[in-house]
Amino acid sequence: MAMSEPAASDTQSDGDDAEAIRVEDLHKSFGSLEVLKGVSLTAHKGDVVAIIGGSGSGKSTFLRCINFLETPSSGRIVVNGEEIQMRADGSPVNRRQIERVRTRLGMVFQAFNLWTHRTLLENVIEVPVHVLKVPKDRAIKRAKELLERVGLGDRGDTFPSFLSGGQQQRAAIARALAVDPSVMLFDEPTSALDPELVGEVLTVIRDLAAEGRTMLLVTHEMKFAREVATHVVYLFEGRIEEQGPPAELFGNPKSARLKQFLKTVG
Amino acid sequence: MTQWRALLQPHRIVLMAIFTGLVIWCAFALRWDWVPQYAPLAVEGLWRTIWILILTSVLGFMLAIPLGLAQAVGPWYLSAPAKLFCTIIRGTPLLLQIWLLYYGLGSLFPQIPWIRGSELWPYLRQAWPYAVLALTLSYAGYEGEVMRGAFSSVNRGQLEAANAFGMPRFTMFRRIWLPQAIRNVLPTLGGETILQLKATPLVATITVVEIYSVSSRVRADTFIVYEPLLLLAVFYMMIAGLITLLFRRFEEQVPKR
Numbered sequence: 001m002a003m004s005e006p007a008a009s010d011t012q013s014d015g016d017d018a019e020a021i022r023v024e025d026l027h028k029s030f031g032s033l034e035v036l037k038g039v040s041l042t043a044h045k046g047d048v049v050a051i052i053g054g055s056g057s058g059k060s061t062f063l064r065c066i067n068f069l070e071t072p073s074s075g076r077i078v079v080n081g082e083e084i085q086m087r088a089d090g091s092p093v094n095r096r097q098i099e100r101v102r103t104r105l106g107m108v109f110q111a112f113n114l115w116t117h118r119t120l121l122e123n124v125i126e127v128p129v130h131v132l133k134v135p136k137d138r139a140i141k142r143a144k145e146l147l148e149r150v151g152l153g154d155r156g157d158t159f160p161s162f163l164s165g166g167q168q169q170r171a172a173i174a175r176a177l178a179v180d181p182s183v184m185l186f187d188e189p190t191s192a193l194d195p196e197l198v199g200e201v202l203t204v205i206r207d208l209a210a211e212g213r214t215m216l217l218v219t220h221e222m223k224f225a226r227e228v229a230t231h232v233v234y235l236f237e238g239r240i241e242e243q244g245p246p247a248e249l250f251g252n253p254k255s256a257r258l259k260q261f262l263k264t265v266g
Numbered sequence: 267m268t269q270w271r272a273l274l275q276p277h278r279i280v281l282m283a284i285f286t287g288l289v290i291w292c293a294f295a296l297r298w299d300w301v302p303q304y305a306p307l308a309v310e311g312l313w314r315t316i317w318i319l320i321l322t323s324v325l326g327f328m329l330a331i332p333l334g335l336a337q338a339v340g341p342w343y344l345s346a347p348a349k350l351f352c353t354i355i356r357g358t359p360l361l362l363q364i365w366l367l368y369y370g371l372g373s374l375f376p377q378i379p380w381i382r383g384s385e386l387w388p389y390l391r392q393a394w395p396y397a398v399l400a401l402t403l404s405y406a407g408y409e410g411e412v413m414r415g416a417f418s419s420v421n422r423g424q425l426e427a428a429n430a431f432g433m434p435r436f437t438m439f440r441r442i443w444l445p446q447a448i449r450n451v452l453p454t455l456g457g458e459t460i461l462q463l464k465a466t467p468l469v470a471t472i473t474v475v476e477i478y479s480v481s482s483r484v485r486a487d488t489f490i491v492y493e494p495l496l497l498l499a500v501f502y503m504m505i506a507g508l509i510t511l512l513f514r515r516f517e518e519q520v521p522k523r
Contacts (some may be wrong), residue, residue, distance in 0.1 A: 067430055102432030113427035117445050117520050127431040130441055161523045179431060 026075035050225035053235035106176030121156035166197030326405025334413025355407025456513030
C-alpha cells in the first residue's frame with residue numbers, strides 16, 4: 001500500500017522496486033484489547049521505513065508481529081515474496097517456515113538482549129554457526145569484520161555486562177548483520193540508552209541506511225527518522241493515521257493528531 | 267605477596283599457632299597405630315564415597331533438568347507428576363528412601379524369575395545399586411525444584427533474541443536457556459552437592475562399604491573411637507573443599523561485573 005521512492009544511495013542493484021516485506025490488514029488483539037486494527041505496509045528493497053507514534057499506538061507490536069514474536073490475530077505477511085502461512089486465528093501453520101523467515105530478518109531490540117553468558121564475538125557467531133551452519137572459521141572472520149565496523153573490533157572477548165549500553169547496542173547490530181538479513185527490524189534501538197550514548201548507535205544505523213539496507217525502524221528520534229527514512233508511517237491507536245515521505249510528513253502534516261503528536265515530541 | 271601479608275596480623279598468627287598446636291597434639295597424643303592396617307580399606311572406602319557422589323550427582327542432575335523444565339513450563343500432565351515426585355522426595359527422610367528401596371525392591375526382585383535370570387541379576391543382588399538409585403532420586407528431587415526456579419529466572423529477552431533469529435527450539439534450549447539457567451543457580455548447586463556428599467554415609471546402613479563404614483569398622487575392631495572420626499572429618503572436609511573449588515571454576519567461566 002505504501003509506495004516510496006527507492007533510497008537515493010541504494011547500492012543493492014538487484015531490483016530497487018522488488019518487494020521486501022508486505023503486510024496486509026494486520027490485526028492483533030491481546031484479549032479484548034485490539035492493539036492493531038488493520039495495518040498494511042509495503043517496504044521495497046532499500047527502503048528505510050520509520051514507524052512513529054505515541055506509546056500504546058501499536059508500533060512495537062506491529063514490528064514484533066512481522067517476525068511472529070507476537071502472533072497476529074489475522075492478516076497477511078509476505079517476506080521476500082514468501083507468504084507466511086497462518087491459520088484462521090493467525091497462528092503459524094509451520095514453525096519451520098517461521099524459523100526460516102526469521103533468519104532473514106535481523107532484529108535489534110530496545111533492551112539489546114545480547115546473550116549474557118557469551119562474549120561479543122560468540123554472540124555474533126552464534127546464529128551463523130548454530131542455526132545457519134556456516135563453518136566456524138568463516139563466521140569468526142566475518143564477525144570480526146562486523147565488530148570492527150561498529151567500532152568494537154577490540155572488544156570481541158568481552159562479556160556484554162562489561163560494556164556501556166551504546167556499545168551493547170552496537171554489538172547487537174553486529175549480531176543482526178551477521179545473518180546477512182534481507183530486512184533489519186529495529187525496535188526502539190535507542191530508547192534504553194543514556195542521552196549521550198544515543199549518537200553512536202544512530203551513527204551506525206545511519207551508515208546502514210546509506211548503504212541501502214532495507215530497514216523497518218520503530219523510533220522516538222524524530223530528527224533521525226526525518227533524516228534517514230525514505231518513508232514514515234504514523235500509527236495512532238492501531239491504525240495508520242498518516243504516511244508519506246519524511247519531508248512531507250514532518251514538514252506538512254495533514255492529520256490533526258499527527259500535528260499534535262509532533263508538537264508534543266518536539 | 268599482599269595476600270600472604272594479610273595473614274601476618276597478630277590475631278591471625280595467634281589463631282594459626284593454636285591450630286598448629288592442636289594438630290601436633292593430635293599427631294602425638296592420640297593413637298594412630300591402627301592406620302597402616304586399615305589404610306587399604308580406607309582408600310577403597312574413600313574411592314567408593316567419591317564415585318557414588320559423582321555418579322549420583324551427575325545422574326540426579328540429568329533427571330533434575332526435565333523435572334525442573336516440566337514444572338517451569340510443562341503442561342499439567344507433566345508438571346503435576348514432577349511436582350509430586352519432588353514433594354515426596356523432599357518430604358521424606360533419605361534414610362527411609364534408602365531402606366524402602368533396599369529392603370522393598372531388594373526383597374521383591376528375587377521373587378521375580380525373569381529378573382533372577384537376567385544379566386543384571388549379579389548387580390541387583392548387591393547393595394550398591396540401591397544406594398546409587400536412592401541417592402540419585404534424592405538429588406533429582408531437590409535439584410528438580412532448584413532447576414524449576416532456574417528455568418523461570420532466565421530473562422525473557424534472552425530467549426526472545428534466540429527466537430527472533432530463527433533458532434530452533436532445541437538449539438535454543440541447549441545453547442541459551444539451559445546454560446543460563448545453570449549459571450544462575452551454580453552457587454546453590456555447589457552447596458547441594460556438598461550436602462549430597464554428607465548424605466553418603468547413610469548408605470553404610472545397607473552394607474555399602476564407603477569411608478564412613480570403614481571408620482565404624484575400626485571402632486568395632488579396636489575400640490578406638492575418636493581418632494577414626496577425626497580422620498573421617500578431615501576426609502569429608504577435603505572433598506567438600508574440592509567441590510567448592512570445582513564450582514568456583516565453573517562460576518569463573520563467565521565473569522561477573
